[in-house]
Every structure is written in structure tokens, then in C-alpha cells.
Amino acid sequence: MRQGRGDGFREFAEGRSGHLYRSACLLASGDTHLAEDLVQETLGRMYLLWGRVSRIDNPAAYAQTVLVRAFLTHQRRRSAGERPVGEFPESGAAAAGSGSGPGDPALRLTLLEALGRLAPKDRAVLVLRYWEDRSIEATADAMNTSSAAVRTRTSRALGRLREQLGGNISEFAGL
Incomplete structure (x- = not known):
């Protein structure tokens, strides 16, 4: 058994x-x-x-x-927000402008860098909603919070991500 x-x-x-x-x-x-x-x-x-x-x-x-x-x-x-990272070959804004599509490594680095600057719960809600493609209710269950909190956090996190990326996210996603 x-x-x-x-x-x-x-x-x-x-x-x-x-x-x-x-x-x-x-x-x-x-x-x-x-x-x-x-x-x-x-x-x-x-x-x-x-x-x-x-x-x-x-x-x-x-x-x-x-x-x-x-x-x-x-x-x-986590007691300190610092973590060791290697240097990126270019800054995020410059790398994003030189890319050619969704498989572009520079684009990935830019998005990972921007996600890294978000608060942990903001990052979690975006990963669950858009990477995992979960519903609002499933995301709320995973994060042990309400559906309204997920909607609010998603909206604010996307706003912060837009601020960091400087403009329209669809430019970076190739939409």
C-alpha cells in the first residue's frame, strides 16, 4: 500500500x-x-x-x-528585500524596444524585472490571473482572500506594472 x-x-x-x-x-x-x-x-x-x-x-x-x-x-x-542578481545586458526600457516578439529574452527580462518590483501579493495575483489563467474566484481561494480584494489588487497591480513599463503593455506583448 x-x-x-x-x-x-x-x-x-x-x-x-x-x-x-x-x-x-x-x-x-x-x-x-x-x-x-x-x-x-x-x-x-x-x-x-x-x-x-x-x-x-x-x-x-x-x-x-x-x-x-x-x-x-x-x-x-523575509527580513531584507535585497537579493543577489546578475547584471542584465541592457536596461529594461532599452531591451524592450529592441525586441522582436514574445520569445524575446530582453522582453522576458524586462517583464521579470517589472514583476520583481511589485509587492508580493500583487505579483501573486497577476501570476495566478494571467499566467495560470485562473478565475477571480479561484485566485481568491488560492490567496485566501475575497473576490473583491482580488479584483481591486489586480487592477492596482496592472496599473503599477503599466507605470513601470511606461505606457501600453500591449506594445510589449506584441498585441
């Missing part, structure tokens, strides 16, 4: 770890070390609860919720 449980979890972890890692990178504003830690913590929590979680309709969505909550908990505990 115990071996079957471990095999089921291993299959789940192997199938979802890439997606969890990409989401964690966005939440962590490109800090791959923090992203790896968040994924490891998420999978650790999932393993402890696997007997109950595997009976949930959508364990993948539950894992994303655990990831976001682990990120928010980490941000609350």
Missing part, C-alpha cells in the same frame, strides 16, 4: 514539477534558487498530504495553491 502511494506521488511530481517551477520563477521574479526552494517546499507539503490530496478533483490546482501560499509565506518572513 505504501509503495503504491509513493509511486502515485512520484508520477504526479514528475509530471507537474516543470510547470510548478515556471510559475515559481515568475513569482520569484526570475530568482531560480528561490523558485527551486518553493517547488521543493510545495512538493514536500504535497507528499505529506498525498493520501488526502490524491482524492481531490484537481491535485495540480491544489499544488499551485500550495506554491502561491508558500511564496507569500516566504515573502512575509
Whole structure:
């Protein structure tokens, strides 16, 4: 019985770890070390609860919720807002102007840099709503808040992102 449980979890972890890692990178504003830690913590929590979680309709969505909550908990505990980063080849504004499309690395760096300057909850709401494509209600559930708070936070976070990017976000998205 115990071996079957471990095999089921291993299959789940192997199938979802890439997606969890990409989401964690966005939440962590490109800090791959923090992203790896968040994924490891998420999978650790999932393993402890696997007997109950595997009976949930959508364990993948539950894992994303655990990831976001682990990120928010980490941000609350963080004593200093500084983190080591390598230097970007160009400034964000210059890099965004030289890009050619959605696969442009300079565009990615600019967006990650702008996301990194947002408050953790603002970053989380944008990642859940637009990267994870979750509904307002699902985002509210993941963040343990109300739907009205998600709407307000989304609107304000997008406004802050627009201010940082200097104008119309659709220019950067190639829309």
C-alpha cells in the first residue's frame, strides 16, 4: 500500500514539477534558487498530504495553491528585500524596444524585472490571473482572500506594472 502511494506521488511530481517551477520563477521574479526552494517546499507539503490530496478533483490546482501560499509565506518572513542578481545586458526600457516578439529574452527580462518590483501579493495575483489563467474566484481561494480584494489588487497591480513599463503593455506583448 505504501509503495503504491509513493509511486502515485512520484508520477504526479514528475509530471507537474516543470510547470510548478515556471510559475515559481515568475513569482520569484526570475530568482531560480528561490523558485527551486518553493517547488521543493510545495512538493514536500504535497507528499505529506498525498493520501488526502490524491482524492481531490484537481491535485495540480491544489499544488499551485500550495506554491502561491508558500511564496507569500516566504515573502512575509523575509527580513531584507535585497537579493543577489546578475547584471542584465541592457536596461529594461532599452531591451524592450529592441525586441522582436514574445520569445524575446530582453522582453522576458524586462517583464521579470517589472514583476520583481511589485509587492508580493500583487505579483501573486497577476501570476495566478494571467499566467495560470485562473478565475477571480479561484485566485481568491488560492490567496485566501475575497473576490473583491482580488479584483481591486489586480487592477492596482496592472496599473503599477503599466507605470513601470511606461505606457501600453500591449506594445510589449506584441498585441
